[in-house]
Amino acid sequence: MKAVEFRRFGGPEVLEIAEVPDPHPAPGEVRIVVRAAGVNASDWRNRQGLMDQELPQFLGHEAAGIVDELGDGVADVALGDRVFGFSATTGAQAELAVLSHYAPVPPSLGFAEAAALPAATETATRALDQLGVESGDTVVVNGASGTVGSAAVQLAVARGARVIGTGSPATHDLLRSLGAEPVAYGTGMAARVRALAPDGVDRALDVAGSGVLPELVALARGAGHVVTVADFAGAQRYGVRFSRGDDGRALHVISQIGELIEAGRFTVLVGRTFPLAEVAQAHRVGEAGGVRGKLVLLID
Incomplete structure (x- = not known):
């Protein structure tokens, strides 16, 4: 599969779309075909070498997509369901991602809006x-x-x-x-x-x-x-x-936010979207500031 990767620290130009092995879910996890993945300030801080020092690194902690593989013991979603949530480790900015905490995409939302939810909420x-x-x-x-x-x-x-x-x-x-x-x-x-x-x-x-x-x-x-x-x-x-x-993370919000959204009590703000291949431009826009709302990568 294709995934966002960098092998050295630096500016947005160090980001690559690399071919990497497909991930598989552990017990209690699900794998999704990613349709959208959130971009956060932590992504460019990692890219700059200000956080984790290991190389290479894969980016992305939040995504939304379609379930295509179930880990052992998963009974609350089925293959083909639309879900959003947090990746098990990193690497959600990819064609496939494993989610360790997930919930159904609220019916009124598209994938871009759902991918904007986990980290902020x-x-x-x-x-x-x-x-x-x-x-x-x-x-x-x-x-x-x-x-x-x-x-x-x-x-x-x-x-x-x-x-x-x-x-x-x-x-x-x-x-x-x-x-x-x-x-x-x-x-x-x-x-x-x-x-x-x-x-x-x-x-x-x-x-x-x-x-x-x-x-x-x-x-x-x-x-x-x-x-x-x-x-x-x-x-x-x-x-x-x-x-x-x-x-201590407040992961309980993942399963609760949909009710507020469907009741009209929570609005998702998506600022701009970019195709996966333009992840470097998403970083440039994010670092420059000025965009109101979440930056989201779209994966076809």
């Missing part, structure tokens, strides 16, 4: 779980218009929380449509949040990593009420929890 749910967000809380989400931020806004609203979302003025209509009360980021952000919540907020989630942790700690009345998924150095400096996948 898991990251957002994990952070909200760690914050203990529940009905009646007021939560500020810093960086609310990105893929993880928009997921966090909608999932917090679904829990019954009041959400204040920071973003550029150009994103405010989007944030309102997702259920957040928008405020502009940048100088004076904390004052603008306090104009909406004079007594501060109950919880704060930093998705943008824009250096505002001190302001969020003050707004939420303590570092224990703040989580960041984007500012590791700031988390260490200010005593804020940095949420990472190895401290």
Whole structure:
């Protein structure tokens, strides 16, 4: 099968479409014919040598497609079913992928939208779980218009929380449509949040990593009420929890998000799609920023 691979660290030009052996599922896993695979910032960080140091590497942790092989003990899906989920290790940006956690593609979604779900919803749910967000809380989400931020806004609203979302003025209509009360980021952000919540907020989630942790700690009345998924150095400096996948993933969201989608309570934002052969261009676009919504590779 064809898969995205790189054998040396560097820019997007090191990415190759390589021929590799077909994978096969272990017990409890399924293999899919991939129709779409998500692209994440971790992909280009890996490509740059900022994360795993092993070579060669295959990219992709989330995909959607059609089940074509079942591991032992799998009884909840059948051959030919449309599913989405997380790859068992890496290598979901390929013609075939093994999924260790999966769920049926919601009926109203296509493969591109389904492939955009796993990483964003898991990251957002994990952070909200760690914050203990529940009905009646007021939560500020810093960086609310990105893929993880928009997921966090909608999932917090679904829990019954009041959400204040920071973003550029150009994103405010989007944030309102997702259920957040928008405020502009940048100088004076904390004052603008306090104009909406004079007594501060109950919880704060930093998705943008824009250096505002001190302001969020003050707004939420303590570092224990703040989580960041984007500012590791700031988390260490200010005593804020940095949420990472190895401290317990919120994989339960994979089987739960479809109900919210079909009820019209969660919208998937796909920014741009690219054919698998143009994965290098997807990296260039992602690193440049400016695209609102998830980048997704399509596999014919």
